[in-house]
Amino acid sequence: MIGYIPVYKKLIPVTLVLSLLLFVSMLLGLTIGSSGGTGAAWKLLLGLGEPDATLEVIVWQLRWPRVLLAATVGASLSLGGLVFQALLRNPLAEPYILGVSGGSAVGAILGILAGFSLFPGLTLSSFVGSLVVLLLVLLLNKSKEGNSDSLLLGGVMVNAFCGAIIMFLISVSKTAQMQKIIFWLMGDLSSAGADSLPLLLGVLPCFLLIFLLAQPLNLLLTGRESASAMGVNVAAIMLVLLLTASLMVSLTVCHSGLIGFVGLTIPHILRLLLGSDHRILIPACILTGASYLILCDLLSRSLPSQGEMSVGIVTALIGAPLFIGLLWRGRR
Amino acid sequence: MSLIEIRGVSLQYDSLPVIKNVSVEVEQGEFFVIIGPNGAGKTTLLKALAGLHPLFAGEIQIRQRLIGDYSRKELARTLALVPQQINADFPFTVVETVLMGRYPHLGLLAVEGKKDLQLAEQAMEFTEIAHLAGRRLGQLSGGERQRVIIARAVCQQSKILLLDEPTASLDPAHQLRIMDLMERLRHREEITIIMVSHDLNLASTYADRLLLLKDGAVEKIGTPRQVLTRELLSQSYGCTLLVDENPLLGTPRVSLVSEKVASTISNEQGHL
Numbered sequence: 001m002i003g004y005i006p007v008y009k010k011l012i013p014v015t016l017v018l019s020l021l022l023f024v025s026m027l028l029g030l031t032i033g034s035s036g037g038t039g040a041a042w043k044l045l046l047g048l049g050e051p052d053a054t055l056e057v058i059v060w061q062l063r064w065p066r067v068l069l070a071a072t073v074g075a076s077l078s079l080g081g082l083v084f085q086a087l088l089r090n091p092l093a094e095p096y097i098l099g100v101s102g103g104s105a106v107g108a109i110l111g112i113l114a115g116f117s118l119f120p121g122l123t124l125s126s127f128v129g130s131l132v133v134l135l136l137v138l139l140l141n142k143s144k145e146g147n148s149d150s151l152l153l154g155g156v157m158v159n160a161f162c163g164a165i166i167m168f169l170i171s172v173s174k175t176a177q178m179q180k181i182i183f184w185l186m187g188d189l190s191s192a193g194a195d196s197l198p199l200l201l202g203v204l205p206c207f208l209l210i211f212l213l214a215q216p217l218n219l220l221l222t223g224r225e226s227a228s229a230m231g232v233n234v235a236a237i238m239l240v241l242l243l244t245a246s247l248m249v250s251l252t253v254c255h256s257g258l259i260g261f262v263g264l265t266i267p268h269i270l271r272l273l274l275g276s277d278h279r280i281l282i283p284a285c286i287l288t289g290a291s292y293l294i295l296c297d298l299l300s301r302s303l304p305s306q307g308e309m310s311v312g313i314v315t316a317l318i319g320a321p322l323f324i325g326l327l328w329r330g331r332r
Numbered sequence: 333m334s335l336i337e338i339r340g341v342s343l344q345y346d347s348l349p350v351i352k353n354v355s356v357e358v359e360q361g362e363f364f365v366i367i368g369p370n371g372a373g374k375t376t377l378l379k380a381l382a383g384l385h386p387l388f389a390g391e392i393q394i395r396q397r398l399i400g401d402y403s404r405k406e407l408a409r410t411l412a413l414v415p416q417q418i419n420a421d422f423p424f425t426v427v428e429t430v431l432m433g434r435y436p437h438l439g440l441l442a443v444e445g446k447k448d449l450q451l452a453e454q455a456m457e458f459t460e461i462a463h464l465a466g467r468r469l470g471q472l473s474g475g476e477r478q479r480v481i482i483a484r485a486v487c488q489q490s491k492i493l494l495l496d497e498p499t500a501s502l503d504p505a506h507q508l509r510i511m512d513l514m515e516r517l518r519h520r521e522e523i524t525i526i527m528v529s530h531d532l533n534l535a536s537t538y539a540d541r542l543l544l545l546k547d548g549a550v551e552k553i554g555t556p557r558q559v560l561t562r563e564l565l566s567q568s569y570g571c572t573l574l575v576d577e578n579p580l581l582g583t584p585r586v587s588l589v590s591e592k593v594a595s596t597i598s599n600e601q602g603h604l
Contacts, residue, residue, distance in 0.1 A: 004425070004427040004428070004465060004466065006444065006449065007443055007444065008443060086422075089419065089422075212440060214442075215438075215441070215442030216442075218432065219432050219435055221419060221421075222418040222419050222429065223415065223417075223418050223419045225379070225384050225413075225415060226413070226415050226419075228383075228384055229382050229384060229408060229412070229413035230408050230433065230488065231404045231405035231407070231408030231409070231435055232404065232435070271423075275423070275424075276422045276423050276428070279441075279442075
């Protein structure tokens with residue numbers, strides 16, 4: 001038939017190509033860095049040359065956890081963006097722009113102040129924070145159905161408010177374990193370590209669940225009543241998707257702070273390339289989002305002449321102009 | 333036993349009564365049209381039939397089974413809704429949209445097989461949109477988009493079709509195309525059609541029976557000849573309407589009469 005390739009015939013090549021992209025990004029993330037030559041790192045990975053204990057520690061104990069964290073956070077944020085865009089039927093929705101990330105950061109900081117451990121206490125308080133914001137966003141969306149500006153404006157304000165609360169809480173607290181303000185406001189992957197593992201275990205089932213709901217999500221995009229009339233249990237599916245996406249986002253915020261615009265950039269590019277079918281978009285978003293944040297993190301590690309900068313700076317430098325461009329195009 | 337039985341149904345919208353104690357039965361293979369002034373509750377009644385609006389009182393049975401007892405997917409296999417519009421913000425292609433009609437027939441992952449593709453192809457040929465298969469919804473005209481929504485419903489293979497003003501905002505040629513499509517569906521697939529419409533002449537030409545709603549209550553149920561009378565229509569719609577006979581078909585023909593003309597004529601003749 002003209003213009004149609006069955007889903008399974010499209011899914012397999014797309015997944016293969018994007019997996020390859022992820023693999024290459026991971027290799028680059030492992031081999032490029034401020035210390036140790038890139039060539040030596042390649043040799044280490046390939047098992048050639050003299051064993052170098054220092055480099056081995058750098059590659060496997062410093063870079064590898066960081067690459068894994070970047071991949072998980074990138075995948076979660078871009079998938080979160082995709083889900084929010086679909087559920088709110090607004091192509092500009094994204095966890096950071098909506099303020100959902102900010103809400104979970106406030107939740108996480110309150111959790112730290114209350115002396116919670118990373119898991120499950122901190123994760124839960126961060127999840128509650130994201131849900132509070134999400135509820136607010138949904139109420140705002142309900143009262144002004146179809147008005148995307150009010151949704152975005154509300155998100156911007158929630159974000160500013162959350163930012164202020166974060167700075168306030170960190171400024172007045174005397175807790176030594178609190179990370180620096182910039183970690184929470186711009187996002188940063190330097191905390192990667194062994195305790196990032198629960199994050200991976202937490203988000204993988206979320207990925208699977210969202211993938212299983214891909215076709216109902218497609219139907220939802222044509223309208224709630226229309227989806228319902230075609231056999232979709234709209235209320236249940238929306239609830240599950242919103243909870244899952246928020247959980248995913250809050251899990252990542254606990255480990256990486258606020259990294260913005262990933263959930264806008266990746267779904268948007270993929271929609272242009274692959275169309276609107278979420279059965280393709282969901283796996284594509286996971287793989288590409290993971291590659292994207294590994295590469296952004298690589299830039300944030302290697303661009304500054306001294307030390308490193310927050311990865312959130314890189315994602316915002318790329319994502320914010322794209323957002324403005326989309327807004328501009330939508331206006332015309 | 334009738335295919336669809338609506339018994340004493342009342343519906344509310346934000347705790348305001350919209351439909352009051354409506355009872356009506358629709359037979360298998362019937363072309364049934366719901367008419368009435370704006371705000372009479374036509375669309376709400378249609379949505380309740382599709383299981384999209386909670387019943388405040390009464391019951392609706394399809395094939396002698398309460399609609400509340402159907403699962404969402406079962407109900408979607410039994411009846412298909414053709415809304416006035418579907419959201420086109422997300423750029424699905426025509427064929428992707430039509431294939432969505434297969435959802436109630438598919439399993440968990442909802443991956444379509446060869447048979448589903450064939451059905452979509454047939455539905456698109458039937459509605460004359462096969463040449464648009466790869467186009468995005470946003471690029472289509474109103475009439476084309478309406479046919480895509482109908483193709484999706486055809487692809488759903490339900491034996492009952494619920495349409496909400498499918499010809500609104502279409503030019504006469506496209507209106508005819510949609511209505512003839514309905515006729516063919518009814519004869520070829522033995523589909524029962526329930527349609528909400530503002531177009532009294534289309535209703536008169538195509539409907540077996542009409543339901544005239546006013547303020548949420550049944551004003552009259554019957555054949556076009558029984559329902560489309562000057563008294564009943566003028567009283568329900570609150571304006572003067574001229575009803576005569578379509579010279580070609582012999583069906584009632586409804587014409588609008590401006591207030592000025594109506595008063596002049598009634599002064600001269602004492603009646604219209």
